[in-house]
Amino acid sequence: MASLVCLWTALLALGLGACSPAAAGLGGASMAERHVEWMARHGRVYKDAAEKERRLGIFKSNVEYIESFNAGKRKYQLGANQFADLTHEEFKALHTGFKPSGTNAKKAGRGFGHGSLSAVPDSVDWRSTGAVTPVKDQGQCGSCWAFSVVAAVEGITKIATGKLVSLSEQQLVDCDVHGEDHGCQGGEMDAAFGFIVHNGGITSEANYPYEEVQGACNAHNASSVAATIEGHEDVPVNDEKALRNAVANQPVSVGIDAGSSLGFQFYMGGVFSGECGTNLDHAVTVVGYNTTSDGTKYWLAKNSWGETWGENGYIRMERDVAAKEGLCGIAMQASYPTAGTRNIRSSSATATESLLHAWFMLVCVIAVCVVVVT
Secondary structure, three states: OHHHHHHHHHHHHHHHHHOOHHHHOHHHOOHHHHHHHHHHHHOOOOOOHHHHHHHHHHHHHHHHHHHHHHOOOOOEEEOOOOOOOOOHHHHHHHHOOEOOOOOHHHHOOEOOOOOOOOOOOOOEEHHHHOOOOOOOEOOOOOOHHHHHHHHHHHHHHHHHHOOOOOEOHHHHHHHOOOOOOOHHHOEOHHHHHHHHHHHOOEOEOOOOOOOOOOOOOOHHHHOOOOEOOOEEEEOOOOOHHHHHHHHOOOOEEEEEOOOOOHHHHOEEEEEEOOOOOOOOOEEEEEEEEEEOOOOOEEEEEEOOEOOOOOEOOEEEEEOOOOOOOOHHHOOOOEEEEEOOOOOOOOHHHHHHHHHHHHHHHHHHHHHHHHHHHO
16 A cells, blocks of 8 residues: 555656646746747747747747856846847848948048046946937848947937937938948948048938838938038057047947857846957947946947847946957947037027028118118
8 A cells, every 4th residue: 555655656746747847948838838928029920830830949949048058157147039039140140230341441530539538437328418319229130330320429419419319320221332331231330430421411310210121312311410420530459448438438339249159149137248259240339337346347338139138228248358359359449420519510509590690681681771772
């Protein structure tokens, strides 16, 4: 009798174990159920059952990697974000797009103007001063270069004029196509700064909204200028101290290596310190820097993959690392737009000048009439 009780107990234990959350997956859901839930959360729809099955396999592999990674003690965590059903190769092809040229566009930048700062703040966050627009999403278009440039121009425009205006990435994607930049096929930030200068400015996002595809340049939409810059300057190569000086003054465009590992693809939070190289393939905008309570220094970068990626669209990347290039090459190719109040005027200032000009012309006409009559 005792042996039967023991056998029954063992079978019961095995049965319970097979139905436990640990056996079925997180929260008791199977991987297929988790995939369906993920699809609903991110609005993903597949063309047929075969495609859904293939994506489930990729999703399963990625989730297993994420959970294995998070089981270790790390400074940052990964999550099953909107890229969880993509292979790493697909992710790199669809969501990066920085193509450094190293030619004329890089040489066009003026000398570094932020190198003589006597005192640099211990921390900076340009979001707190209202110099950063909400996080945007480049979608499946290699236009990260345009988003990086626009965020930097938005920042300096706010600093120079006191007004934050969301500017048009689509204008750069459609119209800046005769040099180093090639719309959704990738581009380079210095060349885009040069385009804005030669174009006489850039229009607003409201006037020329983002469409996630490259189209013909809309001259009518592009004709209304919302912001201008005088030029751009390049941060000294492989110098994180110089980069900090620049970021202390304004948001800065940088190239990074985001495609060397899965860490960037699935980054969810914490200070990123993952393995990455110096093959620059993505562009972001550094909008601050700080130090954690445990003494880890980091850069604060605004990305262009929407708010569901990272820390509400941002990433903290370890700062002052041993490599001279900085983590993921962040100090290799950094630049920023230059602007002056004489070149960026608010609409109210322009309206005032127009009104004064009209009054001046009216006075002149009246004076001429008086002379003729007399």
